Amino acid sequence: MADTAAQLPRAYQAASVEQRIYQTWWDAGYFQPGGDRSRSPFCMVMPPPNVTGELHLGHALTASLQDALARWHRMLGDPTLWVPGKDHAGIATQWVVERMLASEGTDRHAFGRERFEERIWEWVSQYGDTIDEQHRRLGTSCDWSRIRFTLDPGPARAVRTTFVNLFNKGLIYRHERIINWCPRCATALSDLEVDYEEQDGKLYHIRYPLADGSGRNVTVATTRPESMLGDTGVAVHPDDERYRDKVGAMVELPIVGRQIPIVADEAIEMEFGTGALKVTPGHDVVDFEIGERQDLPIITVIGFDGCMTNAAGEKYGGMDRFAARREVTAELETLGLLEKVEDYHHSVGHCQRCNEVVEPLISLQWFLNDSIAGRAYAAVVDGEIKIVPQRFARVYLNWLENIRDWCISRQLWWGHRIPVWYCSDCSDHSASVDDPEVCSSCGSPNISQDNDVLDTWFSSGLWPHSTLGWPDEGSEDFETFYPNSVLETGYDILFFWVARMIMLGMENTGEVPFRAVYLHGMVLDAEGQKMSKTRGKHMDPLDLVEQYGTDALRFALTTGTAPGNNLRLSDDKLESARNFANKIWNASRYVCGALESRDDLAGWHDLDQPEHREDRWIVGRLDAVTVAVNESLSLFELGEAQQMLYDFVWNDFCDWYMKWPRCGRETLAHVLERSLRLLHPFMPFVTEEIWQNLTMRLPAPEGGLSPSIMIAPYPLTENPRIAPDAESEVDVVMQTIRAVRNLRAQLRIPAGQHLAATIESNGMRLVVEEEKAVIGALARIDPLRVAETGEGGMILGVSLVVNPLVVRMPLEGIVDLTAEGQRLGGELDAVINNEQRVQKLLDNPNFVSKARPEVVENERQRLQNAG
Template sequence: MTRSTTTPDENPADRLPKAWNPGDVEADLYQGWVDSGYFVADPDSAKPGYSIVLPPPNVTGSLHMGHALDHTLMDVLSRRKRMQGYEVLWLPGMDHAGIATQSLVEKQLVAEGTSKDELGRDAFIEKVWEWKRESGGTIGEQMRRIGDGVDWSRERFTMDEGLSRAVQTMFKLLHDRGLIYRAERLVNWSPVLKTAISDIEVKYEDVEGELVSLRYGSLNDDEPHVVVATTRVETMLGDTAVAVHPDDERYRDLVGTTLPHPFLDREIPVIADDYVDPEFGTGAVKITPAHDPNDFEMGVRHSLPMPSIMDTSGRIADTGTQFDGMDRFEARVAVREALAEQGRVVAEKRPYVHSVGHSERSGEPIEPRLSLQWWVNVSTLAASAGDAVRDGRTVVHPKSQEPRWFAWVDDMHDWCISRQLWWGHRIPIWYGPDGETVCLGPDETPPEGWVQDPDVLDTWFSSGLWPFSTMGWPDRTPDLEKFYPTSVLVTGYDILFFWVARMMMFGTTVGDELPGPVPFRDVFLHGLVRDEFGRKMSKSKGNGIDPLDWVDRFGADALRFTLARGAHPGGDLSVGEDNAQSSRNFATKLFNATKFALMNGAVVQDLPARETLTDADRWILDRLATVRAEVDDALDRYEFGKACEALYHFAWDEVCDWYLELAKVQFSSERAAEPTRIVLGVVLDSILRLLHPVIPFVTETLWKALTGGESIVVAPWPKETGVGADPVALQRVSDMQKLITEVRRFRSDQGVKPKQKVPARLLGVEEADLTAQIPATRALAFLTEPEEDFAETASIEVRLSLGTVVVSVDTSGTVDVAAERKRAEKDLAAAEKELAATTAKLGNEAFIGKAPEAVVDKIRARQQIAREDVERITARLREMGPA
């Protein structure tokens, strides 16, 4: 038990500022933690290891709300485990973000009047490193602002020498096993960036296009022809077939024949394939294998030619037509007009809204393009990633996400890992003068005169090694021995497939060379952070929230508590300023409660014998034990929201609203005062420690003032006391709370001011076993002892566990009946107006049909409250008698 320490003349309350202003203390507190080495992990420690690797944010980025949620939850887990006696490693770092970083530096060069091509590859890469050294630390500073308890001494960057060595080692390992190959396949191509991009870098948007129906074959309806429709008419320059369903009687005679291409000197075969939907459009589709994923698969099945009709910048090229040199969108118009001149556009162009993939970085529509790239054969790797979850080596939380995991890894396509960039890990393949190739490991030297492949690896390749490359692999380091496999991966479900799957594939592939067969034992998947109306945050909607703005306005604790309180496994969370303000108010409530306790001599020391404590003392200690168990259970299951809700309501509703008020009464008792000071100190000490992982700054400030201890960061986590609960104390306190609450409501209905003392007689208290609670009941209900001239004006019966207590009051002279009637009539009018408005909304079928369910539920709740208010106020007016 931590004990409070004070000097003889010291008032412990003076250790606290006059008011809680987080901006005054957060930066100094954080730096103090770092300087004290609290976050530095020791691989030689005898403590059990616990580790988390931070999902590396892009070096070009800044923290958004999704990051803030990620970081908060990881910090909660890390801080709690540290307090529980684990040797904790939370390893930070950043991703080199190949495309994003190269694009950013390229734009800077253009602004300076030059370009990467003018600089050359080596000079350009040095420029990027220069930018990283000068501007790449933004996100690290923001992490400090929100209180991330990471081990900065182990900060990693995916282009660091050690991580680059790991990347080269993994590439060679997979290449030598025949799992990396080079082939011409269809990729997502960015004409602006002139590189292949990954699926996660493609964002789909609904766009208004045009559907053009064009005619292959004869213009005479009685002669062989077929009509196909397309939104990308320019790609018909690359058509190598027209496909129909094999059972479609309309085209049975055409299958196996050919039709002349309108612009090219070649014949287009008509083929049959089950992929074609005979019910859609004309039941015939054009096939452009080099520019459409589905067409590519069909081209492979039917051994069709696959001519590319565009260059790397998206211009028509090498078709031998008048369209060569045109931009793809310019060609779209020109091809349609040329087809129309031939009489091959069989219907006017029609508006057509369809989903089109756009490059996340450069914004333009991506172009499916046949391209020679490096690929990973993922079949065995994906199977091992799936098996690790199936056999329980890695557990996905929530379990409901498992089907999505298996659907992905069980049907994964080969992975394009090459990018046509300069910034990144260069592919370790070297070409000899006579066409020879060799894959070199990190310690191997290329033959003289050989040339390295110009492409770099997909960023996801290096980040896929993150859990073990950051700890020193391919060497067997002390960090790997102590902290691998990592304990848990915390990330959003939206990148389950792109990042988590790759880490699992790589981790299980080299599991025999590591201290464990998987990269992490648990995967916790949280949802997206949405705005207060449940909408996805986006720049276009203007509804994004800068987490650092909330830190400035409400404090880091408020940001963290808001996010953790809304975090449930797999579920999205909606947040708004009201949530942040509520969290800020909670921190202030804790501050005021602790200051009150210190001003009244609260201390943290061993509890007195239980039999010397009051019912209220025993009740709050039992409730503390229950809540501690609930919090432990919730956090063990990654139920952050449940843990926060339990602590919030216990601290606010039970400790602040009830026990502090009861303590005020007990402080006036010579026998109960000293035990109360100890109980209050012990309860606050435990609350602060339980809350510390979520709201570290205010809890550190208050705990040090309360206990005089070094730091709550290294304080022990509260444990089970081993003392059984006291059901009698619980019953008495619960009955007392009910009695006080009913009297307060009764007073309000009678028009008595909240703190105005009223004489009252309490009957049946002894039978209800509440004799010892009379002083507290009178104090908290503002009831005084009746005098000889007591005359009852009203009474209330409160049914309790062991009997009924009758409270008779004399309100004569305390209530202005006329004023009270006027107030009640005004309240009644407002309640009736609210009832009418909500009833009208709920009766509007158009509104009910369109409004989100959550909105309708809120209106139903408002209607119910208004209905109850009307009934209550009407009854009150009736009691007052005629005006």
Template sequence: MTDIQKTELPKAYEPSQVEDKWYAFWMENRYFKPRIDSDKEPFTIIMPPPNVTGELHLGHALTATLEDIMTRWHRMMGEPTLWLPGVDHAGIAAQVVVERMLAKEKKTKYDLGREAFTARMWEWANSCRDTIRKQHMKLGASCDWDREVFTLDAGPSLAVRTTFKNLYDQGLIYRGERIINWCPRCHTAISDLEVDHKDLSGHLWHIKYPLVDDPDRFVTVATTRPETMLGDVAVAVHPDDERYKELVGKKLLLPIMNREIPIVADEIIDMTFGTGAVKTTPAHDQTDFDIAQRHGLPLVNIFNNDATLNNNAGKFAGMDRYAARKLVVEELVSLDLLALVQDYAHSVGHCQRCATVAEPTASRQWFVKMEPLAKPAIEAVTSGQIKILPERFNRVYLNWMENIRDWCVSRQLWWGHRIPVWYCRDCDETIVAIEAPAVCTKCKSTKIEQDPDVLDTWFSSGLWPHSTLGWPEETLDLGYFYPTSVMETGYDILFFWVVRMITMGLHNTGKVPFRTVYLHGLIRDEKGEKMSKVKGNVLNPLTLIDQYGTDALRFGITTGNSPGNDIKLSPIRLEAGRNFANKLWNASRFVIGYLDKSAPGAIDDAALPAEDRWILSRLSRTVSQATAYMQDFQFGEAERVLHDFIWGEFCDWYIELAKVRLQSNSGPSPLPVLLKVLDNSLRLLHPFMPFVTEELWQRLRPYLDNAPESIMIAAYPEADLAAIDESAEGFIEGLIEVIKSVRNVRAEHKVEAGRFIPAELHAGDLAGSLEAYKPIIETLSRARPLSIEADRFQGESDSERLVLVLKNAELVLPLAGMIDQQAESARAAKELAETESQVERLSAMLSNESFTAKAPEQVVAKERAKLEALEDKLKRLRGG
């Protein structure tokens, strides 16, 4: 017997006294490490890597809890189970954090230089990795920490370079000038998915462009950004628009810039919007860029990287974009070329990381051709190779994939995977290589320079399921644990991440990266609002753990939840988790207290009373239900079923029924059944609440046969179909109904807890069976004397008795026996006196003309209504 098993179980559960102890125990015994067994199919989850941008938040806590539930369950099911942890370098998000830190020191990354800045980033990333690891441990995450991976580690870095080169060699990566989203603050391209669109109030300016050969005639265009007209290269109209047919091919004079630009016809133009004529600025708009490509128009970029205007903007060069907008409008007014200004609300893209308004800009960047990669990824889902939960996201996924655009993967950052491309300064050769070349592959010059850009963070994250297991090397882990079993993540990054993992995984390995995608919802506050620092409703998971305990937090964020649905987290949910842990603790303390006094012995199936057969039957059904829910990924429902069984049936009823037998020492001992049900309950609950279940199970171990060293490696319970006993279930449910009914009547009539009330139970054919349970009914319902009759009662309730019609019996309760007449008389007299006093006071007030004349009419009416109600009550109290 271990030291813990020798000590008495404390009266109250203190999570802080057990959690760190058991986590250290699990780590020391290496329970989180799977053993490769070629005869068994493994269960594998690769952790969605948290960003090195600070601490974990509640979303991470939900991710960790759900994945730990799966991991612990599959481990208990006897499967080789790997939960591989990792951390993401976070690219732009992490760089923004460190740049803000430098700003407080009145420095920029340029003051440090690339090498020193990168060193500063590594210092920050390593501190975050340590914090994130410790926080996951506090949450009970049973990861194999020896396998922890960082996206910038040597293995993932090799996978990134290999993938880039392979895609380039296959013509799936190219460098070209395209419209990208540019963040003027972060000084980098960002993907469409990294742009948050916000509705802003602005204006729609209608600008007149004069015809070159007829300056008195104009074509009017409308724009929300008049400063971009400085980069216009054409005005486009629809070829079928009768208003402009004769003008197609003619020249307009671009106001302010005095540059001649053509009128072109293009079918993409919407004739019903605005004037039907659209200014074309191909360097700063995707649609305009497409028009320019079709018509061979030039690109005129008017912006610098910081969103000031460049030399292509003429006299506005060097100005901030918004300052230039104001001056452009003023000049158009002075030239009498501003036809109309309208208020206009429109959607404006902002950088997701820093909230700066992004600029659509034509830029030379690296792109991945997504359409060829998307086709097998679509097939993987439509064929059922990959199952997305909840299923409604199948449609969302397919719609996105079927309309996918090329992916801009280059970022103008210093932190991340450097693009594995080198340029020769002597012959302009472009060299794409997995390892850095010493010389130019074409002219052998040593004057080669690596591309300064880094790859989009999601490029390395897209390789995560296979790069973490050793790809491109043929490792033992990759051969055994890949494809992985489940990818669990939030539905909000389905496109950011899940899509890219599927496309890249299929392309690199020829296999799907995982078989199931489990998408969880967002954690919102108790009002259903999204948590944010601005609203002040953010909850720190570590603070909640200190307050409620880890198991209570895990319970609060998962119970009753289902895939894809948001969660409203309130103190009530967390308190419910803490209360459940305490309920389990107290029940276990009761059982273990009796086990310490008497050996439980074996269960004698032939001699089991009805309540024993009932709880064993209910246990078997609960195991079946919970297992089915676990297999169906309905973890919140499994947890709810376990809570209802453990609290509602085992603790509230079976233990109370067993107490009567234990205290009277009558009938067969319930200890063997108490031990079995408690053991099974703890094992069923362990994946959800690992700490309290380990602490209690360790106290139970001495009484269990062949028990392993830890509950986390004990077998998950299997349903015993032979234990299903519908007769016992029906009988005990009837017994419980009787006890509940008496308790409800007592509560309704406010009968003192210590006072017994008489009762008659008319149970027909069940009378004989119930007679044996008479002491139990009397004790648990506080009904004595209790007479159990073999007839069925035919009467109704009246002034002297209350008749309750139950499912298989009638319960008769004499009303006189529930009321202390002396106390009731005193209470009635007090209520009568108080009502008389209130009537007298209100009557006097309403008879006072000074009050009725000065008080507001609605106040007087309210007091009159109150008096009428009190007078009616007084009449009834006097028996009128």
């Protein structure tokens, strides 16, 4: 903090301020829960970033919004806990270390599981704190003494306890089903970990000859001809007249020669392709379900490595699946069974982690039954959990209405190993929180643990309660801070994380995990495109911090954006935010300079009704903004709150009030100090630095001042100091100044040239007389005469009506009135001509019916504006 009351430096240097202030906050213990224990506590958990990660703009947005909420509640006096943490990121972390081993000429299998896990822990200890340090650069006021890692002993015990409880209830089961498989990551994926990308492909029409020797065919259409080697049936819709006489007949599978049946199933879309679907139960989810209903066998022709299996035949066994597609297509063409190939735009599933094309495969996996979704559904319907913005509640409910059992096992070595042990003597298996030494059924020591690990989202789904000490009895943090107050995160993980936290939290604790879900949108570039390193559309948050300062980055990310909406970040927006920080700094330098002497400042802290109208106006505006900002924050409208503060500080305080010749020193100090506290949750560093310097110049009020703005009370206004007369009078003065400024700009009168004017006061003579100085100074009027109604006299110039005032300004000798009249006449003619052109266009039926709707609407808008 600042040590002296010396004048603030001329320019705000964020780099020299931020890390010093952050360390001071941390050393003072301000990030740990304090506040009034009689008040309701406020608690959030940080969405745990991957241990492999580096800060990106999504992290920066999340951190900025969460920090603003935490700082607001802390200043309100609420016991505030913001829990930071990191996720072990099973697939991503294992992939990083496996690539490192490959560069050393070895792999995890050569290492063995135990040594491989040790190698990952070494990597995590070396690089895993990177994103924590980056979060500190953003000013995050989370309690780092409580930081959690998903593989820490506490969260790990919570994971095992949850698994065992669900296993014993029969809600977790092991079964052979078709799942999403990533050949590159070599693991199963949940449905949510598959990204479907639209891409151009081919639709292959293949003739399947009827086995009766009639020479007739059934033509099927497929995008994956290589999978036909595993076909065990052809399905048609039972109402399809084209195939009604063929249901029950057999066809000969091309290339393979196997005979397979034609079956009728209502899952078939008659409009797709030929209306006949090749059924490959081992390689398609829909086909698998058809196969179960029709009792068709399963033949697996694509392996877990993405290559064809021996079941595909000698020619294709071991061949890459995409190479096999080309070869099968060529062989079908040679056999005369490839009817045609069409261009086809369709959706293809890719692994979210590595972008490899996902392969549906039959596999023995662990699943969580979808029945636990019921209470999570009711929690939102019944209002126990509020989703902000509300439109995402319907999205959430739609997903739960169509939820499927969750594949929770992953074929990895890094993560929470599934706590199930198999006995080689009695073939029994059981789940246990603690590692058993013998079989629970027969007592045999010949037991082994399941090799798979749990999906990363399983452990992070417990985050709101596992980080607070559950399931241990007597956890003070759990008793105090659960349920969490709010979960703030991006809408893109509403299902991945939010829904699963609600399901698992209610299952484990009987309570909702949080009272509100506040969703933000994605950070896009200036053109509205998604940020991407590969496309060169990327902004590094730490680079932006270096260039613009942390406060500017945070303010640019979060101002003027509504919950759930995507936002565009541009250099212009960052520049504007930095300019705002500089505006606050420069205004504060002026105020601090005006307060060098403490004389006449005793009442700065608690102004009631100041003497002058401009003082009454500005404190009234301050109170109105204070009420509106607190209301917006309570509704999670942080972007709106910041925009109101921006407008108040920049326009009302800096551009108007501070330029009033007789603005009071007490009022200057009062408004600036409160404005800094209002702004602190959003711009923590610049407000702390100024506040320390400002308060050193002010006599301490009764009860003293807080040692830091961070724990100073957030401004609240129970009885707003509204002064309607002062507000209306100051408004007239400002409108008068604006009117004269606009006239000067229109007539291109040099800024330094003073103009004479007479103001007819029309009942406001006292106000105008008292405010002559500010009108003259800000409108560049000299001399300025005040007259009664009708006493302004005839002039060769311009009269401006600013109800109830009339400003008469002689312009002879200053402006060429003849030329100005001609210019205005020319502009009027152009407007009339354009209005006639647009009207003629809109009267033309051909234009209205054939032009694009948006073009027609634009022209209508032009006509309306012209009128």
